Amino acid sequence: MPELPEVEVLRRSLKPRLVRQAVERVEVLSPGLREPFDHRALKRLAGRSIGGLRRRAKYLLIDFEGGSTLVIHLGMSGRFTIVAHDEPAAPHEHLAFHLATSERLRLVDPRRFGLAFALPTAKLEDDRHFAHLGVEPLGSKLTADHLRCLASNRRGPIKSFLMDARIVVGVGNIYASEALWRARVHPRRSVARIGQGTWERLTDSVRAVLGQAIEEGGTTLNDFADGEGNAGYFQVSLAVYGREGEPCVRCGRDLRRFVQTGRSTFYCPGCQH
DNA sequence: CGGGCGGCCTGGAGGC
DNA sequence: TGCCTCCAGGCCGCCC
Numbered sequence: 001m002p003e004l005p006e007v008e009v010l011r012r013s014l015k016p017r018l019v020r021q022a023v024e025r026v027e028v029l030s031p032g033l034r035e036p037f038d039h040r041a042l043k044r045l046a047g048r049s050i051g052g053l054r055r056r057a058k059y060l061l062i063d064f065e066g067g068s069t070l071v072i073h074l075g076m077s078g079r080f081t082i083v084a085h086d087e088p089a090a091p092h093e094h095l096a097f098h099l100a101t102s103e104r105l106r107l108v109d110p111r112r113f114g115l116a117f118a119l120p121t122a123k124l125e126d127d128r129h130f131a132h133l134g135v136e137p138l139g140s141k142l143t144a145d146h147l148r149c150l151a152s153n154r155r156g157p158i159k160s161f162l163m164d165a166r167i168v169v170g171v172g173n174i175y176a177s178e179a180l181w182r183a184r185v186h187p188r189r190s191v192a193r194i195g196q197g198t199w200e201r202l203t204d205s206v207r208a209v210l211g212q213a214i215e216e217g218g219t220t221l222n223d224f225a226d227g228e229g230n231a232g233y234f235q236v237s238l239a240v241y242g243r244e245g246e247p248c249v250r251c252g253r254d255l256r257r258f259v260q261t262g263r264s265t266f267y268c269p270g271c272q273h
Numbered sequence: 274c275g276g277g278c279g280g281c282c283t284g285g286a287g288g289c
Numbered sequence: 290t291g292c293c294t295c296c297a298g299g300c301c302g303c304c305c
Contacts, residue, residue: 003298034281034300058299076299077283092283111282113299156276164276165300172298221298222285241298261277264296 002074004137004170005213006224006232007058010080014227015053017082018062018105022049027096029089033112034075041118042095045070057133057169059115061124069121071129075113081106081229105227134167137206142168144199151191151199158194159187160261162206171206174219174241177266179205181240186272187265212237240266 002010026046028039045064054061060080062070072080085102095107095116107116115129124130134150135141150167161167162176171179180187182205185198194202218224218232221242225231235242239249244257244266253270 006298073299075282076297109282110284111297111299113282115300154275160276174298219298224298262279 002058002078002218002224003172003175004055004058005175005210005234006218007055007060007074007170008214009218009226009232010074011053011055011060012226013230014060014080014082014105017227018050018099019052020049022047022100023064023097023105024100025098027098028094029096030094033094033109033114033116034073035115035117037095038117042070042116044068045097045118056124056130057136057165058172059129063121067121068118069124070118071116071124071127072107073115073129075109075111075115077111077223078107078109078114079223079225081108081225081227083229132166133169134165135169137168137170137210142203142206144196144203147203148194148196148199151194155190155192157188157260158185158191158202159265161191162202168206170210173263174221174238175206175209175213177241178209178239181266181268181272182209184272187260187267189273240268242266 023045026043028037028042045068048064048066051063051065058073060072082103082105085104090108092110093106093108097105099105119127151161159176159180162171162179183201185202213219213234216232216234216237219234220231221235240255243255246255248255248268248270251268251270253268255266255268257264257266
């Protein structure tokens with residue numbers, strides 16, 4: 001479920017609850033997720049305090065005092081929430097961080113596409129999960145010129161380009177469709193056929209849609225929740241995603257869906273070219 | 274070399 | 290009610 005806005009909403013909700021809190025005990029309840037857990041590295045976080053929470057791409061980074069970082073990725077179905085200490089273990093609860101406040105921070109992930117690992121904070125940038133990542137879409141490095149340069153040696157459809165984490169991070173299947181609709185660009189349009197003005201519209205649209213989604217608490221289609229278990233409400237603001245057959249709010253034509261590189265793409269045939 | 278596709282998992286929805 | 294198929298917000302690696 002989580003693209004950049006959902007991870008950012010999660011970060012903001014957890015931050016006041018976790019900063020300066022001590023993790024008293026770490027429970028590892030399963031062998032792992034997409035990758036096996038490094039049991040010992042996770043257990044070494046016990047007894048330390050949390051210094052801060054950051055986000056890089058769709059990864060949540062929890063920095064511990066003493067120079068360790070816990071990296072959490074929610075995959076498709078992950079939830080990372082604070083519950084009462086005596087809350088019974090949930091199905092598919094994989095990790096539990098017991099806090100000094102007699103609460104626990106737990107990672108639940110039925111499909112196990114997520115990820116959790118700990119490493120020295122100083123080694124984060126060189127880690128294989130981060131080394132290849134492109135620019136943050138809400139930072140100053142995402143510009144029309146930057147995208148145009150990276151597109152110059154490539155072909156292929158703009159939607160795949162926007163979802164390529166080597167180019168720009170955090171844009172997944174929902175927000176790619178939404179940003180393209182806002183920019184009035186057809187998802188199949190080749191990156192080779194996009195001019196400067198359109199790159200400007202695309203960068204503006206990506207920023208705008210991600211920013212608004214954060215403000216509205218993320219998109220909860222099925223099971224996204226912030227750190228306190230609250231659903232988001234950006235799903236009511238979605239213009240095209242999941243709305244096949246509904247009229248476009250901008251031009252009135254019926255919205256369409258097709259499969260592009262194995263994923264559903266939604267667009268308006270009337271106003272995206 | 275870059276882009277496309279299958280595979281990884283479980284569960285919910287919908288058809289019959 | 291039950292069984293089957295399809296589909297899902299991410300990502301990696303293999304293949305052409």
